[in-house]
Amino acid sequence: MTSFAAPRISCEEGTSGGEEVARIFNIQRYSLNDGQGIRTVVFFKGCPHACPWCANPESISPRIETVRRESRCLHCAPCLRDADECPSGAFERIGRDITLDELEREVLKDDVFFRASGGGVTLSGGEVLMQASFATRFLRRLRRLGVPCAIETAGDAPADRLLPLARECDEVLYDLKIMDPQRAREVVKMNQRRVLDNLRLLASEGIPVIPRLPLIPGYTLNDENIQYALTLLLSFGIRRVHLLPFHQYGEPKYRLLGQPWAMDGIPAPSAREVAYFRKMAERAGFEVIVGG
Incomplete structure:
Protein backbone atom coordinates (compact mmCIF):
# COMPACT_ATOMS: atom_id res chain seq x y z
CA MET A 1 0.00 0.00 0.00
CA THR A 2 1.20 3.50 -0.80
CA SER A 3 2.29 5.83 1.99
CA PHE A 4 1.23 9.46 1.82
CA ALA A 5 1.29 12.71 3.75
CA ALA A 6 -1.47 13.12 6.31
CA PRO A 7 -3.95 15.97 6.05
CA ARG A 8 -3.21 18.76 8.49
CA ILE A 9 -5.79 19.13 11.23
CA SER A 10 -5.92 22.64 12.60
CA CYS A 11 -7.51 23.27 15.97
CA GLU A 12 -10.07 26.05 16.19
CA GLU A 13 -10.09 26.31 19.96
CA GLY A 14 -9.49 29.71 21.44
CA THR A 15 -10.19 31.92 24.40
CA SER A 16 -12.86 34.45 25.26
CA GLY A 17 -12.06 36.82 28.09
CA GLY A 18 -9.42 34.38 29.30
CA GLU A 19 -11.76 31.38 29.12
CA GLU A 20 -11.19 28.45 26.81
CA VAL A 21 -13.89 28.15 24.16
CA ALA A 22 -14.90 25.68 21.50
CA ARG A 23 -16.90 26.24 18.34
CA ILE A 24 -20.07 24.15 18.02
CA PHE A 25 -23.03 24.31 15.67
CA ASN A 26 -25.70 22.28 17.42
CA ILE A 27 -26.74 20.59 20.66
CA GLN A 28 -29.16 17.78 19.89
CA ARG A 29 -31.19 16.44 22.78
CA TYR A 30 -33.01 13.11 23.19
CA SER A 31 -30.89 11.26 20.62
CA LEU A 32 -31.13 7.46 20.55
CA ASN A 33 -28.52 6.78 17.87
CA ASP A 34 -25.23 8.06 19.24
CA GLY A 35 -24.46 5.78 22.17
CA GLN A 36 -26.32 3.98 24.93
CA GLY A 37 -29.62 5.32 26.28
CA ILE A 38 -30.89 8.85 25.72
CA ARG A 39 -28.04 11.07 24.59
CA THR A 40 -27.36 14.76 24.32
CA VAL A 41 -25.08 15.20 21.32
CA ASN A 56 -23.90 17.61 7.82
CA PRO A 57 -22.23 20.01 5.36
CA GLU A 58 -22.69 22.83 7.87
CA SER A 59 -20.15 21.02 10.05
CA ILE A 60 -17.27 21.15 7.59
CA SER A 61 -16.09 24.76 7.74
CA PRO A 62 -14.62 25.83 11.09
CA ARG A 63 -15.93 29.35 10.44
CA ILE A 64 -19.24 30.72 11.68
CA GLU A 65 -21.51 30.92 8.63
CA THR A 66 -24.71 32.82 7.88
CA VAL A 67 -27.45 31.34 5.70
CA ARG A 68 -30.74 32.74 4.40
CA ARG A 69 -34.01 30.81 4.45
CA GLU A 70 -36.17 32.08 1.59
CA SER A 71 -39.36 30.70 3.13
CA ARG A 72 -38.97 33.05 6.12
CA CYS A 73 -37.75 36.12 4.25
CA LEU A 74 -39.92 39.28 4.39
CA HIS A 75 -37.82 40.93 1.66
CA CYS A 76 -37.16 43.96 3.81
CA ALA A 77 -35.69 47.02 2.13
CA PRO A 78 -32.95 47.66 2.91
CA CYS A 79 -31.83 44.20 4.05
CA LEU A 80 -29.20 44.23 6.79
CA ARG A 81 -28.25 40.57 6.18
CA ASP A 82 -27.67 40.30 9.92
CA ALA A 83 -28.86 37.25 11.86
CA ASP A 84 -29.20 39.33 15.03
CA GLU A 85 -31.32 42.03 13.39
CA CYS A 86 -33.43 39.95 10.99
CA PRO A 87 -37.10 40.32 12.12
CA SER A 88 -38.25 37.00 10.64
CA GLY A 89 -35.26 34.80 11.37
CA ALA A 90 -34.60 34.31 7.66
CA PHE A 91 -30.90 34.95 8.26
CA GLU A 92 -29.49 32.27 10.53
CA ARG A 93 -26.04 31.94 12.00
CA ILE A 94 -24.48 28.47 11.95
CA GLY A 95 -21.90 28.06 14.67
CA ARG A 96 -21.19 29.71 18.00
CA ASP A 97 -18.39 29.80 20.53
CA ILE A 98 -19.04 28.34 23.94
CA THR A 99 -17.04 28.05 27.17
CA LEU A 100 -16.60 24.97 29.31
CA ASP A 101 -18.94 26.36 31.96
CA GLU A 102 -21.62 27.28 29.43
CA LEU A 103 -21.53 23.89 27.75
CA GLU A 104 -21.64 22.07 31.07
CA ARG A 105 -24.77 23.99 32.07
CA GLU A 106 -26.38 23.22 28.70
CA VAL A 107 -25.89 19.46 28.77
CA LEU A 108 -26.69 19.02 32.47
CA LYS A 109 -30.22 20.23 31.77
CA ASP A 110 -30.73 16.66 30.54
CA ASP A 111 -29.14 14.89 33.49
CA VAL A 112 -32.44 13.36 34.62
CA PHE A 113 -32.79 11.62 31.24
CA PHE A 114 -29.24 10.29 31.41
CA ARG A 115 -29.85 8.76 34.82
CA ALA A 116 -33.23 7.28 33.88
CA SER A 117 -32.07 5.71 30.61
CA GLY A 118 -28.39 4.94 31.13
CA GLY A 119 -27.59 7.60 28.55
CA GLY A 120 -25.16 10.49 28.58
CA VAL A 121 -23.29 12.96 26.41
CA THR A 122 -21.75 12.28 22.99
CA LEU A 123 -19.34 14.67 21.29
CA SER A 124 -19.63 14.59 17.52
CA GLY A 125 -18.99 16.90 14.58
CA GLY A 126 -17.57 17.80 12.20
CA GLU A 127 -14.55 16.15 13.76
CA VAL A 128 -14.21 16.52 17.51
CA LEU A 129 -10.46 15.82 17.32
CA MET A 130 -9.97 19.26 15.78
CA GLN A 131 -10.87 20.63 19.22
CA ALA A 132 -9.52 17.75 21.30
CA SER A 133 -8.06 19.83 24.14
CA PHE A 134 -11.39 21.45 24.95
CA ALA A 135 -13.26 18.18 24.48
CA THR A 136 -10.94 16.30 26.83
CA ARG A 137 -11.32 18.90 29.57
CA PHE A 138 -15.07 18.90 29.10
CA LEU A 139 -15.43 15.12 29.39
CA ARG A 140 -13.26 15.08 32.51
CA ARG A 141 -15.74 17.45 34.11
CA LEU A 142 -18.69 15.28 33.13
CA ARG A 143 -17.08 12.07 34.36
CA ARG A 144 -16.46 13.66 37.77
CA LEU A 145 -20.21 14.25 37.86
CA GLY A 146 -20.97 10.66 36.91
CA VAL A 147 -22.20 11.41 33.38
CA PRO A 148 -21.43 8.66 30.82
CA CYS A 149 -19.41 10.03 27.90
CA ALA A 150 -18.82 9.07 24.28
CA ILE A 151 -17.28 10.56 21.17
CA GLU A 152 -17.89 9.97 17.49
CA THR A 153 -14.72 10.29 15.41
CA ALA A 154 -12.98 9.18 12.24
CA GLY A 155 -9.77 8.81 14.26
CA ASP A 156 -7.59 10.71 11.79
CA ALA A 157 -5.38 12.73 14.15
CA PRO A 158 -2.14 12.22 16.07
CA ALA A 159 -2.50 9.58 18.77
CA ASP A 160 -1.51 12.06 21.48
CA ARG A 161 -4.62 14.04 20.61
CA LEU A 162 -6.99 11.06 20.39
CA LEU A 163 -5.85 8.92 23.30
CA PRO A 164 -6.37 11.34 26.22
CA LEU A 165 -9.87 12.09 24.92
CA ALA A 166 -10.72 8.43 24.32
CA ARG A 167 -9.64 7.54 27.87
CA GLU A 168 -12.41 9.78 29.18
CA CYS A 169 -15.04 7.85 27.19
CA ASP A 170 -17.32 4.96 28.03
CA GLU A 171 -17.68 4.41 24.28
CA VAL A 172 -15.80 5.53 21.18
CA LEU A 173 -17.94 5.43 18.04
CA TYR A 174 -15.28 4.99 15.38
CA ASP A 175 -16.08 5.58 11.72
CA LEU A 176 -14.40 3.32 9.17
CA LYS A 177 -15.04 4.57 5.66
CA ILE A 178 -12.99 3.80 2.55
CA MET A 179 -10.53 1.13 3.64
CA ASP A 180 -8.08 1.37 0.75
CA PRO A 181 -5.47 3.97 1.81
CA GLN A 182 -4.87 5.41 -1.64
CA ARG A 183 -8.56 5.84 -2.42
CA ALA A 184 -9.26 7.20 1.07
CA ARG A 185 -6.64 9.87 0.49
CA GLU A 186 -7.96 10.77 -2.96
CA VAL A 187 -11.70 10.76 -2.17
CA VAL A 188 -12.06 11.91 1.43
CA LYS A 189 -8.59 13.34 2.21
CA MET A 190 -8.07 10.79 4.97
CA ASN A 191 -4.89 9.16 6.29
CA GLN A 192 -6.26 5.64 6.51
CA ARG A 193 -3.02 4.20 7.86
CA ARG A 194 -3.24 6.55 10.82
CA VAL A 195 -6.93 5.77 11.30
CA LEU A 196 -6.17 2.05 11.56
CA ASP A 197 -3.09 2.54 13.76
CA ASN A 198 -5.22 4.58 16.16
CA LEU A 199 -7.97 1.97 16.16
CA ARG A 200 -5.41 -0.70 17.01
CA LEU A 201 -4.10 1.49 19.82
CA LEU A 202 -7.54 2.03 21.33
CA ALA A 203 -8.29 -1.69 21.19
CA SER A 204 -4.96 -2.52 22.86
CA GLU A 205 -5.75 -0.01 25.64
CA GLY A 206 -9.05 -1.78 26.33
CA ILE A 207 -11.08 1.30 25.42
CA PRO A 208 -14.60 0.26 24.31
CA VAL A 209 -14.71 0.93 20.57
CA ILE A 210 -17.76 0.52 18.35
CA PRO A 211 -16.76 0.68 14.68
CA ARG A 212 -19.33 2.22 12.36
CA LEU A 213 -19.33 1.22 8.71
CA PRO A 214 -21.23 3.55 6.37
CA LEU A 215 -22.88 1.79 3.43
CA ILE A 216 -22.37 4.33 0.65
CA PRO A 217 -23.19 3.42 -2.98
CA GLY A 218 -20.16 3.85 -5.20
CA TYR A 219 -17.74 4.21 -2.29
CA THR A 220 -18.06 1.67 0.54
CA LEU A 221 -21.07 -0.45 -0.44
CA ASN A 222 -19.13 -3.40 -1.81
CA ASP A 223 -17.91 -6.78 -0.61
CA GLU A 224 -14.22 -5.90 -0.76
CA ASN A 225 -14.47 -2.79 1.45
CA ILE A 226 -16.73 -4.35 4.08
CA GLN A 227 -14.80 -7.63 4.20
CA TYR A 228 -11.53 -5.72 4.61
CA ALA A 229 -13.00 -3.85 7.58
CA LEU A 230 -14.46 -6.96 9.21
CA THR A 231 -11.24 -8.96 8.88
CA LEU A 232 -9.25 -6.12 10.41
CA LEU A 233 -11.67 -5.71 13.31
CA LEU A 234 -11.51 -9.42 14.10
CA SER A 235 -7.71 -9.16 14.31
CA PHE A 236 -8.14 -6.37 16.90
CA GLY A 237 -10.55 -8.48 18.97
CA ILE A 238 -13.52 -6.25 18.17
CA ARG A 239 -16.85 -8.06 17.78
CA ARG A 240 -19.45 -5.29 17.48
CA VAL A 241 -20.21 -3.10 14.48
CA HIS A 242 -22.82 -0.57 13.42
CA LEU A 243 -23.87 -0.44 9.78
CA LEU A 244 -24.97 3.02 8.64
CA PRO A 245 -26.94 2.96 5.35
CA PHE A 246 -26.65 6.03 3.14
CA HIS A 247 -29.62 8.43 3.08
CA GLN A 248 -30.60 11.67 1.37
CA TYR A 249 -31.45 13.61 4.54
CA GLY A 250 -28.56 16.04 4.08
CA GLU A 251 -29.64 17.25 0.62
CA PRO A 252 -31.70 20.27 1.83
CA LYS A 253 -28.71 21.51 3.82
CA TYR A 254 -26.58 21.71 0.68
CA ARG A 255 -29.27 23.79 -1.01
CA LEU A 256 -29.41 26.07 2.03
CA LEU A 257 -25.63 26.54 1.91
CA GLY A 258 -25.66 27.04 -1.86
CA GLN A 259 -23.42 24.02 -2.39
CA PRO A 260 -23.71 21.13 -4.88
CA TRP A 261 -24.84 17.76 -3.51
CA ALA A 262 -22.47 15.15 -4.93
CA MET A 263 -24.91 12.31 -4.15
CA ASP A 264 -27.89 13.85 -5.93
CA GLY A 265 -30.14 11.13 -7.32
CA ILE A 266 -28.20 8.28 -5.69
CA PRO A 267 -30.68 5.87 -4.10
CA ALA A 268 -30.28 4.58 -0.57
CA PRO A 269 -29.20 0.94 -0.26
CA SER A 270 -32.13 -1.43 -0.59
CA ALA A 271 -33.31 -3.52 2.36
CA ARG A 272 -31.90 -6.53 0.53
CA GLU A 273 -28.44 -4.94 0.24
CA VAL A 274 -28.39 -3.95 3.91
CA ALA A 275 -29.51 -7.44 4.93
CA TYR A 276 -26.73 -8.96 2.81
CA PHE A 277 -23.99 -7.00 4.59
CA ARG A 278 -25.57 -7.56 7.96
CA LYS A 279 -25.52 -11.30 7.36
CA MET A 280 -21.89 -11.06 6.18
CA ALA A 281 -20.92 -9.47 9.48
CA GLU A 282 -22.99 -11.82 11.61
CA ARG A 283 -21.51 -14.87 9.90
CA ALA A 284 -18.07 -13.50 10.76
CA GLY A 285 -19.08 -13.44 14.43
CA PHE A 286 -20.13 -9.82 14.91
CA GLU A 287 -22.98 -8.35 16.90
CA VAL A 288 -24.57 -6.00 14.36
CA ILE A 289 -26.78 -2.94 14.76
CA VAL A 290 -28.14 -1.24 11.66
CA GLY A 291 -28.39 2.51 12.09
CA GLY A 292 -26.45 2.64 15.37
Missing part, protein backbone atom coordinates in the same frame (compact mmCIF):
# COMPACT_ATOMS: atom_id res chain seq x y z
CA VAL A 42 -22.76 18.20 21.00
CA PHE A 43 -21.74 18.85 17.40
CA PHE A 44 -18.33 20.51 17.04
CA LYS A 45 -17.73 22.66 13.97
CA GLY A 46 -14.91 21.93 11.57
CA CYS A 47 -13.80 18.81 9.69
CA PRO A 48 -10.62 18.12 7.68
CA HIS A 49 -12.24 15.52 5.46
CA ALA A 50 -14.26 15.72 2.24
CA CYS A 51 -16.77 12.86 2.27
CA PRO A 52 -19.06 13.29 -0.76
CA TRP A 53 -21.93 11.75 1.23
CA CYS A 54 -21.61 13.97 4.32
CA ALA A 55 -25.06 14.60 5.80
Whole structure:
Protein backbone atom coordinates (compact mmCIF):
# COMPACT_ATOMS: atom_id res chain seq x y z
CA MET A 1 0.00 0.00 0.00
CA THR A 2 1.20 3.50 -0.80
CA SER A 3 2.29 5.83 1.99
CA PHE A 4 1.23 9.46 1.82
CA ALA A 5 1.29 12.71 3.75
CA ALA A 6 -1.47 13.12 6.31
CA PRO A 7 -3.95 15.97 6.05
CA ARG A 8 -3.21 18.76 8.49
CA ILE A 9 -5.79 19.13 11.23
CA SER A 10 -5.92 22.64 12.60
CA CYS A 11 -7.51 23.27 15.97
CA GLU A 12 -10.07 26.05 16.19
CA GLU A 13 -10.09 26.31 19.96
CA GLY A 14 -9.49 29.71 21.44
CA THR A 15 -10.19 31.92 24.40
CA SER A 16 -12.86 34.45 25.26
CA GLY A 17 -12.06 36.82 28.09
CA GLY A 18 -9.42 34.38 29.30
CA GLU A 19 -11.76 31.38 29.12
CA GLU A 20 -11.19 28.45 26.81
CA VAL A 21 -13.89 28.15 24.16
CA ALA A 22 -14.90 25.68 21.50
CA ARG A 23 -16.90 26.24 18.34
CA ILE A 24 -20.07 24.15 18.02
CA PHE A 25 -23.03 24.31 15.67
CA ASN A 26 -25.70 22.28 17.42
CA ILE A 27 -26.74 20.59 20.66
CA GLN A 28 -29.16 17.78 19.89
CA ARG A 29 -31.19 16.44 22.78
CA TYR A 30 -33.01 13.11 23.19
CA SER A 31 -30.89 11.26 20.62
CA LEU A 32 -31.13 7.46 20.55
CA ASN A 33 -28.52 6.78 17.87
CA ASP A 34 -25.23 8.06 19.24
CA GLY A 35 -24.46 5.78 22.17
CA GLN A 36 -26.32 3.98 24.93
CA GLY A 37 -29.62 5.32 26.28
CA ILE A 38 -30.89 8.85 25.72
CA ARG A 39 -28.04 11.07 24.59
CA THR A 40 -27.36 14.76 24.32
CA VAL A 41 -25.08 15.20 21.32
CA VAL A 42 -22.76 18.20 21.00
CA PHE A 43 -21.74 18.85 17.40
CA PHE A 44 -18.33 20.51 17.04
CA LYS A 45 -17.73 22.66 13.97
CA GLY A 46 -14.91 21.93 11.57
CA CYS A 47 -13.80 18.81 9.69
CA PRO A 48 -10.62 18.12 7.68
CA HIS A 49 -12.24 15.52 5.46
CA ALA A 50 -14.26 15.72 2.24
CA CYS A 51 -16.77 12.86 2.27
CA PRO A 52 -19.06 13.29 -0.76
CA TRP A 53 -21.93 11.75 1.23
CA CYS A 54 -21.61 13.97 4.32
CA ALA A 55 -25.06 14.60 5.80
CA ASN A 56 -23.90 17.61 7.82
CA PRO A 57 -22.23 20.01 5.36
CA GLU A 58 -22.69 22.83 7.87
CA SER A 59 -20.15 21.02 10.05
CA ILE A 60 -17.27 21.15 7.59
CA SER A 61 -16.09 24.76 7.74
CA PRO A 62 -14.62 25.83 11.09
CA ARG A 63 -15.93 29.35 10.44
CA ILE A 64 -19.24 30.72 11.68
CA GLU A 65 -21.51 30.92 8.63
CA THR A 66 -24.71 32.82 7.88
CA VAL A 67 -27.45 31.34 5.70
CA ARG A 68 -30.74 32.74 4.40
CA ARG A 69 -34.01 30.81 4.45
CA GLU A 70 -36.17 32.08 1.59
CA SER A 71 -39.36 30.70 3.13
CA ARG A 72 -38.97 33.05 6.12
CA CYS A 73 -37.75 36.12 4.25
CA LEU A 74 -39.92 39.28 4.39
CA HIS A 75 -37.82 40.93 1.66
CA CYS A 76 -37.16 43.96 3.81
CA ALA A 77 -35.69 47.02 2.13
CA PRO A 78 -32.95 47.66 2.91
CA CYS A 79 -31.83 44.20 4.05
CA LEU A 80 -29.20 44.23 6.79
CA ARG A 81 -28.25 40.57 6.18
CA ASP A 82 -27.67 40.30 9.92
CA ALA A 83 -28.86 37.25 11.86
CA ASP A 84 -29.20 39.33 15.03
CA GLU A 85 -31.32 42.03 13.39
CA CYS A 86 -33.43 39.95 10.99
CA PRO A 87 -37.10 40.32 12.12
CA SER A 88 -38.25 37.00 10.64
CA GLY A 89 -35.26 34.80 11.37
CA ALA A 90 -34.60 34.31 7.66
CA PHE A 91 -30.90 34.95 8.26
CA GLU A 92 -29.49 32.27 10.53
CA ARG A 93 -26.04 31.94 12.00
CA ILE A 94 -24.48 28.47 11.95
CA GLY A 95 -21.90 28.06 14.67
CA ARG A 96 -21.19 29.71 18.00
CA ASP A 97 -18.39 29.80 20.53
CA ILE A 98 -19.04 28.34 23.94
CA THR A 99 -17.04 28.05 27.17
CA LEU A 100 -16.60 24.97 29.31
CA ASP A 101 -18.94 26.36 31.96
CA GLU A 102 -21.62 27.28 29.43
CA LEU A 103 -21.53 23.89 27.75
CA GLU A 104 -21.64 22.07 31.07
CA ARG A 105 -24.77 23.99 32.07
CA GLU A 106 -26.38 23.22 28.70
CA VAL A 107 -25.89 19.46 28.77
CA LEU A 108 -26.69 19.02 32.47
CA LYS A 109 -30.22 20.23 31.77
CA ASP A 110 -30.73 16.66 30.54
CA ASP A 111 -29.14 14.89 33.49
CA VAL A 112 -32.44 13.36 34.62
CA PHE A 113 -32.79 11.62 31.24
CA PHE A 114 -29.24 10.29 31.41
CA ARG A 115 -29.85 8.76 34.82
CA ALA A 116 -33.23 7.28 33.88
CA SER A 117 -32.07 5.71 30.61
CA GLY A 118 -28.39 4.94 31.13
CA GLY A 119 -27.59 7.60 28.55
CA GLY A 120 -25.16 10.49 28.58
CA VAL A 121 -23.29 12.96 26.41
CA THR A 122 -21.75 12.28 22.99
CA LEU A 123 -19.34 14.67 21.29
CA SER A 124 -19.63 14.59 17.52
CA GLY A 125 -18.99 16.90 14.58
CA GLY A 126 -17.57 17.80 12.20
CA GLU A 127 -14.55 16.15 13.76
CA VAL A 128 -14.21 16.52 17.51
CA LEU A 129 -10.46 15.82 17.32
CA MET A 130 -9.97 19.26 15.78
CA GLN A 131 -10.87 20.63 19.22
CA ALA A 132 -9.52 17.75 21.30
CA SER A 133 -8.06 19.83 24.14
CA PHE A 134 -11.39 21.45 24.95
CA ALA A 135 -13.26 18.18 24.48
CA THR A 136 -10.94 16.30 26.83
CA ARG A 137 -11.32 18.90 29.57
CA PHE A 138 -15.07 18.90 29.10
CA LEU A 139 -15.43 15.12 29.39
CA ARG A 140 -13.26 15.08 32.51
CA ARG A 141 -15.74 17.45 34.11
CA LEU A 142 -18.69 15.28 33.13
CA ARG A 143 -17.08 12.07 34.36
CA ARG A 144 -16.46 13.66 37.77
CA LEU A 145 -20.21 14.25 37.86
CA GLY A 146 -20.97 10.66 36.91
CA VAL A 147 -22.20 11.41 33.38
CA PRO A 148 -21.43 8.66 30.82
CA CYS A 149 -19.41 10.03 27.90
CA ALA A 150 -18.82 9.07 24.28
CA ILE A 151 -17.28 10.56 21.17
CA GLU A 152 -17.89 9.97 17.49
CA THR A 153 -14.72 10.29 15.41
CA ALA A 154 -12.98 9.18 12.24
CA GLY A 155 -9.77 8.81 14.26
CA ASP A 156 -7.59 10.71 11.79
CA ALA A 157 -5.38 12.73 14.15
CA PRO A 158 -2.14 12.22 16.07
CA ALA A 159 -2.50 9.58 18.77
CA ASP A 160 -1.51 12.06 21.48
CA ARG A 161 -4.62 14.04 20.61
CA LEU A 162 -6.99 11.06 20.39
CA LEU A 163 -5.85 8.92 23.30
CA PRO A 164 -6.37 11.34 26.22
CA LEU A 165 -9.87 12.09 24.92
CA ALA A 166 -10.72 8.43 24.32
CA ARG A 167 -9.64 7.54 27.87
CA GLU A 168 -12.41 9.78 29.18
CA CYS A 169 -15.04 7.85 27.19
CA ASP A 170 -17.32 4.96 28.03
CA GLU A 171 -17.68 4.41 24.28
CA VAL A 172 -15.80 5.53 21.18
CA LEU A 173 -17.94 5.43 18.04
CA TYR A 174 -15.28 4.99 15.38
CA ASP A 175 -16.08 5.58 11.72
CA LEU A 176 -14.40 3.32 9.17
CA LYS A 177 -15.04 4.57 5.66
CA ILE A 178 -12.99 3.80 2.55
CA MET A 179 -10.53 1.13 3.64
CA ASP A 180 -8.08 1.37 0.75
CA PRO A 181 -5.47 3.97 1.81
CA GLN A 182 -4.87 5.41 -1.64
CA ARG A 183 -8.56 5.84 -2.42
CA ALA A 184 -9.26 7.20 1.07
CA ARG A 185 -6.64 9.87 0.49
CA GLU A 186 -7.96 10.77 -2.96
CA VAL A 187 -11.70 10.76 -2.17
CA VAL A 188 -12.06 11.91 1.43
CA LYS A 189 -8.59 13.34 2.21
CA MET A 190 -8.07 10.79 4.97
CA ASN A 191 -4.89 9.16 6.29
CA GLN A 192 -6.26 5.64 6.51
CA ARG A 193 -3.02 4.20 7.86
CA ARG A 194 -3.24 6.55 10.82
CA VAL A 195 -6.93 5.77 11.30
CA LEU A 196 -6.17 2.05 11.56
CA ASP A 197 -3.09 2.54 13.76
CA ASN A 198 -5.22 4.58 16.16
CA LEU A 199 -7.97 1.97 16.16
CA ARG A 200 -5.41 -0.70 17.01
CA LEU A 201 -4.10 1.49 19.82
CA LEU A 202 -7.54 2.03 21.33
CA ALA A 203 -8.29 -1.69 21.19
CA SER A 204 -4.96 -2.52 22.86
CA GLU A 205 -5.75 -0.01 25.64
CA GLY A 206 -9.05 -1.78 26.33
CA ILE A 207 -11.08 1.30 25.42
CA PRO A 208 -14.60 0.26 24.31
CA VAL A 209 -14.71 0.93 20.57
CA ILE A 210 -17.76 0.52 18.35
CA PRO A 211 -16.76 0.68 14.68
CA ARG A 212 -19.33 2.22 12.36
CA LEU A 213 -19.33 1.22 8.71
CA PRO A 214 -21.23 3.55 6.37
CA LEU A 215 -22.88 1.79 3.43
CA ILE A 216 -22.37 4.33 0.65
CA PRO A 217 -23.19 3.42 -2.98
CA GLY A 218 -20.16 3.85 -5.20
CA TYR A 219 -17.74 4.21 -2.29
CA THR A 220 -18.06 1.67 0.54
CA LEU A 221 -21.07 -0.45 -0.44
CA ASN A 222 -19.13 -3.40 -1.81
CA ASP A 223 -17.91 -6.78 -0.61
CA GLU A 224 -14.22 -5.90 -0.76
CA ASN A 225 -14.47 -2.79 1.45
CA ILE A 226 -16.73 -4.35 4.08
CA GLN A 227 -14.80 -7.63 4.20
CA TYR A 228 -11.53 -5.72 4.61
CA ALA A 229 -13.00 -3.85 7.58
CA LEU A 230 -14.46 -6.96 9.21
CA THR A 231 -11.24 -8.96 8.88
CA LEU A 232 -9.25 -6.12 10.41
CA LEU A 233 -11.67 -5.71 13.31
CA LEU A 234 -11.51 -9.42 14.10
CA SER A 235 -7.71 -9.16 14.31
CA PHE A 236 -8.14 -6.37 16.90
CA GLY A 237 -10.55 -8.48 18.97
CA ILE A 238 -13.52 -6.25 18.17
CA ARG A 239 -16.85 -8.06 17.78
CA ARG A 240 -19.45 -5.29 17.48
CA VAL A 241 -20.21 -3.10 14.48
CA HIS A 242 -22.82 -0.57 13.42
CA LEU A 243 -23.87 -0.44 9.78
CA LEU A 244 -24.97 3.02 8.64
CA PRO A 245 -26.94 2.96 5.35
CA PHE A 246 -26.65 6.03 3.14
CA HIS A 247 -29.62 8.43 3.08
CA GLN A 248 -30.60 11.67 1.37
CA TYR A 249 -31.45 13.61 4.54
CA GLY A 250 -28.56 16.04 4.08
CA GLU A 251 -29.64 17.25 0.62
CA PRO A 252 -31.70 20.27 1.83
CA LYS A 253 -28.71 21.51 3.82
CA TYR A 254 -26.58 21.71 0.68
CA ARG A 255 -29.27 23.79 -1.01
CA LEU A 256 -29.41 26.07 2.03
CA LEU A 257 -25.63 26.54 1.91
CA GLY A 258 -25.66 27.04 -1.86
CA GLN A 259 -23.42 24.02 -2.39
CA PRO A 260 -23.71 21.13 -4.88
CA TRP A 261 -24.84 17.76 -3.51
CA ALA A 262 -22.47 15.15 -4.93
CA MET A 263 -24.91 12.31 -4.15
CA ASP A 264 -27.89 13.85 -5.93
CA GLY A 265 -30.14 11.13 -7.32
CA ILE A 266 -28.20 8.28 -5.69
CA PRO A 267 -30.68 5.87 -4.10
CA ALA A 268 -30.28 4.58 -0.57
CA PRO A 269 -29.20 0.94 -0.26
CA SER A 270 -32.13 -1.43 -0.59
CA ALA A 271 -33.31 -3.52 2.36
CA ARG A 272 -31.90 -6.53 0.53
CA GLU A 273 -28.44 -4.94 0.24
CA VAL A 274 -28.39 -3.95 3.91
CA ALA A 275 -29.51 -7.44 4.93
CA TYR A 276 -26.73 -8.96 2.81
CA PHE A 277 -23.99 -7.00 4.59
CA ARG A 278 -25.57 -7.56 7.96
CA LYS A 279 -25.52 -11.30 7.36
CA MET A 280 -21.89 -11.06 6.18
CA ALA A 281 -20.92 -9.47 9.48
CA GLU A 282 -22.99 -11.82 11.61
CA ARG A 283 -21.51 -14.87 9.90
CA ALA A 284 -18.07 -13.50 10.76
CA GLY A 285 -19.08 -13.44 14.43
CA PHE A 286 -20.13 -9.82 14.91
CA GLU A 287 -22.98 -8.35 16.90
CA VAL A 288 -24.57 -6.00 14.36
CA ILE A 289 -26.78 -2.94 14.76
CA VAL A 290 -28.14 -1.24 11.66
CA GLY A 291 -28.39 2.51 12.09
CA GLY A 292 -26.45 2.64 15.37
